[in-house]
Amino acid sequence: MATQGVSAKKRFEKPKKAYRKVAKYQQYEKNVRQDYAHQTSHHLVANDAYDLYVFEALKIQTMTKRPQAKTDAQGRFLPNKATAKAGLNRAILSSAWGPVVSFTTYKALRQGKLVITVPPAYSSQECAVCTFTSPDNRPSQAAFVCQRCGHTDHADHNAAVVIAKRGIQKLLSGDPLTKAHKTTRIFRKLGPERSEVTPGEIG
Ligand SMILES: [Zn+2]
Incomplete structure (x- = not known):
């Protein structure tokens, strides 16, 4: 039909x-x-x-x-x-x-x-050695060159050291570690932060 x-x-x-x-x-x-x-x-x-x-x-x-x-x-x-x-x-x-x-x-x-x-703020712009923070510390996506102390590193490695240091500071500060507590912090405006997340980078 x-x-x-x-x-x-x-x-x-x-x-x-x-x-x-x-x-x-x-x-x-x-x-x-x-x-x-x-x-x-x-x-x-x-x-x-x-x-x-x-x-x-x-x-x-x-x-x-x-x-x-x-x-x-x-x-x-x-x-x-x-x-x-x-x-x-x-x-x-x-x-x-x-x-x-x-x-x-x-x-x-x-x-x-x-x-x-x-907190992740400006971890990509902060010097792991002297803590100087500036977008100028990042001449390129991969490079970290501290404009104050001259420390140079791969940008991802420098950021990882900054994050580890923040963790140790948090551990030693006695702040609660597991429960996310809401605090408002005002960070000085330092210009746009480059995102570090690219696929396949973690691990
Ligand atoms: Zn530095």
Whole structure:
């Protein structure tokens, strides 16, 4: 029997199939991320050389917010690097930062090790040796050159030392370590901070 056009049934079948396909990929992506977070956290905690792990308390929600639309005097839209930001958002989310921190925390606790988080502000601009903080300390994405004491290092390594020092300071300060307490700190405006998160960098 010949039918004219597309039957209602057929019309609804196609999208359903597409939705299932998308859902399948989303589930796959989630599995990959979980798997990655489990492997990374295991790798970190299994290393007998370390008893203390310090993470930057990255505010994933703020970092992944869409950038504000920019308009010129006539109200026309200007490029606001939304596409670049979208790529960065994906990188942050897919880097599974949150799960890596939480998995490391519980796995470490099981072995009597400690995980703490510290404020991330300007960790990429601060000198690990003399604490001088300036965007000028970063002549490029990879390089750190302190404009006060001349200390040079790979920018990621310098930032890691800064974060570790902040962790030790927090440990020694007697502040509560596990419960996130809300404090407002005013940091001197030092110019835009480069994000250090790139896919595959952690671990
Ligand atoms: Zn310095």
